[in-house]
Amino acid sequence: MPVSNTLIADLTWYDFAEKVKANPIVFLPIGSVEQHGPHLPLSTDILLPQAIAAEVAERVGGLVAPPVAYGYKSQPKSGGGNHFPGTLSLDAGVLIGLVRNVVNELVRHGVRRIVLFDGHMENQWFLVEAADLALRDQAMLGRSDVKIIKLGYWEFITKTTEKVLFPDGFPSWELEHAAVMETSVMLHIRPDLVRSELIPDGPAADFPPYDIYPFDTRPIPPTGVLSSAGSASAEKGAAVLAQVVPDIADALIKAFDAPTA
Amino acid sequence: MPVSNTLIADLTWYDFAEKVKANPIVFLPIGSVEQHGPHLPLSTDILLPQAIAAEVAERVGGLVAPPVAYGYKSQPKSGGGNHFPGTLSLDAGVLIGLVRNVVNELVRHGVRRIVLFDGHMENQWFLVEAADLALRDQAMLGRSDVKIIKLGYWEFITKTTEKVLFPDGFPSWELEHAAVMETSVMLHIRPDLVRSELIPDGPAADFPPYDIYPFDTRPIPPTGVLSSAGSASAEKGAAVLAQVVPDIADALIKAFDAPTA
């Protein structure tokens, strides 16, 4: 296996120093350790953005930083809930601080274009805060030339790809937890980690229009899968990647040239 | 004007002590000071939940706590963005701490059923964290009988009401910033604060599937209104309240009896 050219983890500091000179886009994959039903591993939310970010990085000559493996607390409507065994989550303050620190460190070493590459829906607002605070830190240090993009790869899935994934109609990205899309991409990139024989089939979960703490577990499917993964396939997973990887790459290249507020 | 029976602000401590004995649902309205276009005041996001919470409280024999007037940083896709003049926002840690404090204080005085009644989309995940941390605090104090519900009133608007509001098709709740729904309810409850002659009309904003910091202001409508408010009316506002108030009241009564995880 050749040493990766895009993973910071695999580089020496000499390699890193050399590469940073070219002002690369640096990707920080951020995931979670979260239940993903009987068929997907607890690391699903970090494996997916790591894999996709690596492919995008390859295209744009970017680098992928070591991942933030732990994420924010799983919620019933988007992840089944934090009470499922093995779901190991961070407090908001810790997640914000961790991402803020890593961003500031990248900037300290010369990086100016950073992508917070999210694999876990519950992380998103805390990434917004981490980006905002890191930019404030940089402003206090007199630096105003840093740009940070935050994205969830699933938001780039087009209507066309949606139809490939869900020929019978799309539920919602929130209910897509451990369901067709995630299972398909895992079957494509890490089939060894999918227990295909345990892929559950069942109706989509139905939640009330509020959130209650402690959770009301009654509307949560006992498997933790929020809508059926029955129609998942490696082919569908390949189709997702074939579309989102170039689309994200294109979008980022344009975005980093955009004027700022 | 008779002294309100539901606003904690208007009660004496004797009144409060008496009312808490009945185990009331207590509502904490949480808003923002955020641009709402040329026609709505900066306080729109707190006026709406205050008004609606008061009506719901009336129905369920509940109480409304003094509002949290400041909220999380406005984002382009849901609020136009924090750079608009007059938008005064809190850091995540402050907002979380503030709501956590108020919840813990209510519990200290005997309240066991609390609703975080949100009027500002950007607040929502920080309210989740506040609820989680307050319940942890209570667990550390040996108390496990507290329930907290977090809701955005707009999530209770039914398809039927959506059709009243948007006979020509519904954009999305995120783009509904300072648009038909908010303007209509403001025309119903506080017409004195609406500059009707300045209600903007124009196409809905179109954002890329990522977020960039500092903001790219190009896709943000210069008015700060994310989709047309042209068809807003006090009648539509009345229709929203006529539907969501009883629906929220009913949902809460059921929800507070639900079993917990």
Place this chain on the structure above:
Amino acid sequence: MPVSNTLIADLTWYDFAEKVKANPIVFLPIGSVEQHGPHLPLSTDILLPQAIAAEVAERVGGLVAPPVAYGYKSQPKSGGGNHFPGTLSLDAGVLIGLVRNVVNELVRHGVRRIVLFDGHMENQWFLVEAADLALRDQAMLGRSDVKIIKLGYWEFITKTTEKVLFPDGFPSWELEHAAVMETSVMLHIRPDLVRSELIPDGPAADFPPYDIYPFDTRPIPPTGVLSSAGSASAEKGAAVLAQVVPDIADALIKAFDAPTA
């Protein structure tokens, strides 16, 4: 009712942007949710500074920001104590962070003259810290032209007005909790919220020269009123406002021109 010209809450962002150009003094009223005896509402400490700040703002062409409704923990000697029902208080760190955030946000939008307008004695040292930390934040951002004034409106009451309020002798501002001054001003500005028939009369509280935690409740009057409010009247309240409003206005205009350390 015409839309206020001084309340930021009532302005649109266009209004705000326009007004900030004139370098207005911006007032942030800071209060508490605190017991005020059997006759005054829990919101007394925020209603008073809001009302007075609005009148001062009118005189100086200033603006009033949405209030900080919650304040620091009530103490026996100045507020009866945090254990009274309905007293909802913040931890020091949250109050400091909240005021610091709001000050920084005002500055971000161009405000350079800010008044922390306190209505609750227990807040004062935390406002000092908020002001100090906000100025440090601004220094880190390279900005040194901001001035912050912290005041309690009661500190502007002259000996002459004291004699109007207390013809038989003045106890002390600390014991003036829910007593003659506060009751009188409330009778003047919000008589609808005063239960006149419940105004207590009784000797002033007598405390030892130390503070004990948890509280010793024996020296605390059971009503929570620290000295008699029996002689309160709307006329006295009007006299207070007639004196302090112009005096505060004059003092602020002079103070914001003072040289700095």
Place this chain on the structure above:
Amino acid sequence: MPVSNTLIADLTWYDFAEKVKANPIVFLPIGSVEQHGPHLPLSTDILLPQAIAAEVAERVGGLVAPPVAYGYKSQPKSGGGNHFPGTLSLDAGVLIGLVRNVVNELVRHGVRRIVLFDGHMENQWFLVEAADLALRDQAMLGRSDVKIIKLGYWEFITKTTEKVLFPDGFPSWELEHAAVMETSVMLHIRPDLVRSELIPDGPAADFPPYDIYPFDTRPIPPTGVLSSAGSASAEKGAAVLAQVVPDIADALIKAFDAPTA
């Protein structure tokens, strides 16, 4: 010099363990490093409470913990201001955390009666918060038998002693910074540290009824002494101690037996 029986610093852990069995009152002196004019050392505010606490401890069979030498930021009206050279102050959060930690540690080793013995007026509200948070920590650990008293020794000075100190009339405790009382007690307990020949004489400072940040240095006497120390004497200092030491001792013994809220 015999090893002190009251200073925890001088005890071995065997001594400490033995003494804690008797449930002693433990004193934590809290001061500041703050300008005290041309004649008193920067450590005045910690030397005084250490000395007085030691005498009180002797009387009540108590112990004195190592002092908290640094305190909150000096203010013009009570200490001349933080800008005076050599004034080394803590942020509120650090001071609160430090005192909270020490209190919790004392409790961990079996202490149940603690006195926060303040020598610096600016510290007081942060000591309130430290006490409150430490009691909350203890409640979370299931412990409810701890009592904390916070006091400033000067608050125990009686009218009679005031007349000894100020035969010509008493200004106010706030203006008593580096003035008659502090200078007198220093002349009594540490005459070696007083530059008697430099004791300033001059009119008391006159401040407006608000605080401004950054400071307006005009009303601050250039020496940092807020009212004349001209009439200070070791005899006056001895008189202060002769009165406050037994009075504080008596008050504490009674106070620690008081019922709690």
Place this chain on the structure above:
Amino acid sequence: MPVSNTLIADLTWYDFAEKVKANPIVFLPIGSVEQHGPHLPLSTDILLPQAIAAEVAERVGGLVAPPVAYGYKSQPKSGGGNHFPGTLSLDAGVLIGLVRNVVNELVRHGVRRIVLFDGHMENQWFLVEAADLALRDQAMLGRSDVKIIKLGYWEFITKTTEKVLFPDGFPSWELEHAAVMETSVMLHIRPDLVRSELIPDGPAADFPPYDIYPFDTRPIPPTGVLSSAGSASAEKGAAVLAQVVPDIADALIKAFDAPTA
């Protein structure tokens, strides 16, 4: 490749729930992203503890949690220094909070025996604090049956193995940065990531007995390697693992049965 039985990342939540019933020892590898000379990757400090922990876990029927990939700031004397390109480090508060969170989450799901498995010398004291605070959190939740062990695998290397590694004499573990031991183990477990042709040879660094900030870079070898790695070999690496893996396994089994303070 069969799915791992010890990596939590690879398990489903059903697997995790099942395994936790046996009260397994759970290992949390904690590393850094730190320069390791011209020949080793930036991830060396996490690859080593992950690999070793996995082998130990295999022996004791334990589980390995997803790693904490980022660690504390590299110091000249033990890691060359934080200024080397690619060295991405966390503030103390973030690292402490992160490890404390993960420990608490493991405990929440039933884990009672946790090993903080450190691969980066600079982390150690912050792991002590994380362990202490997590145990305090658990005590506040009423739980006292958790044990946490913190270790650096290198501390288990015996004198015998030291002689295998350093036949000509052992410098010190601190100077063993990117040198013989680390290079040898990397050559054993991940030879694909070692640039053998770039292994530097040179005298050990010589530091003064103090630390200076900002760093004095003169005593730091420009390669970042603190002593010669010239004699490293895969065989030496295999010898290290052959010794430390069983020794750590044995020690842990005994340690988790030890009585507690």
Place this chain on the structure above:
Amino acid sequence: MPVSNTLIADLTWYDFAEKVKANPIVFLPIGSVEQHGPHLPLSTDILLPQAIAAEVAERVGGLVAPPVAYGYKSQPKSGGGNHFPGTLSLDAGVLIGLVRNVVNELVRHGVRRIVLFDGHMENQWFLVEAADLALRDQAMLGRSDVKIIKLGYWEFITKTTEKVLFPDGFPSWELEHAAVMETSVMLHIRPDLVRSELIPDGPAADFPPYDIYPFDTRPIPPTGVLSSAGSASAEKGAAVLAQVVPDIADALIKAFDAPTA
């Protein structure tokens, strides 16, 4: 006793202002309140660095700031452990914040050369963080001319002095807790605080190569002394000071002229 010329505590602000003009090295002694066996006082770890720092300051024309008397949590292997009675320790965050505050305050008043003079092994990494964060604060304020040195005086003891102290062989600095070196220096500088008749003699403690929380108390000597103090003498203490004082003075003078990273 003449007023000290090096102790900031003893200076007036006029003195301080005058001395700072010469750009003095300022020493901040940092210790602990920690068990030191049956023969040494709980304040040993602050008395030693205070005394030594004062002598070094004398030589280099420096100043000694008031000490940080409380330190980080005692550990079995270096201090016996935090469970010993009278050991009063700080959380990491508080210690870091305290030292960071004091450093920043010294810099605010013009100090540019600061020594964190440690007397307690457990403090060291938190001092690293305090130094790093203070320099970051200064960078945010636009200041880059500050240097901070962190040292433990024992690290300057030469091999020659080691032989004077331990003619029969040196155990390790970690086991030197309350043993020959510390006892000897205390006998030299504060014999009044040493209970010579209680100096324990016994074998050095033997610890496993890991740390366990809560502590396993079995390997901890019940006296808290980690290796024999039997051969301690005032002469040895004098020898230590005679060597380290000039060596530290020389090293500091050179170090503060070193170039920076």
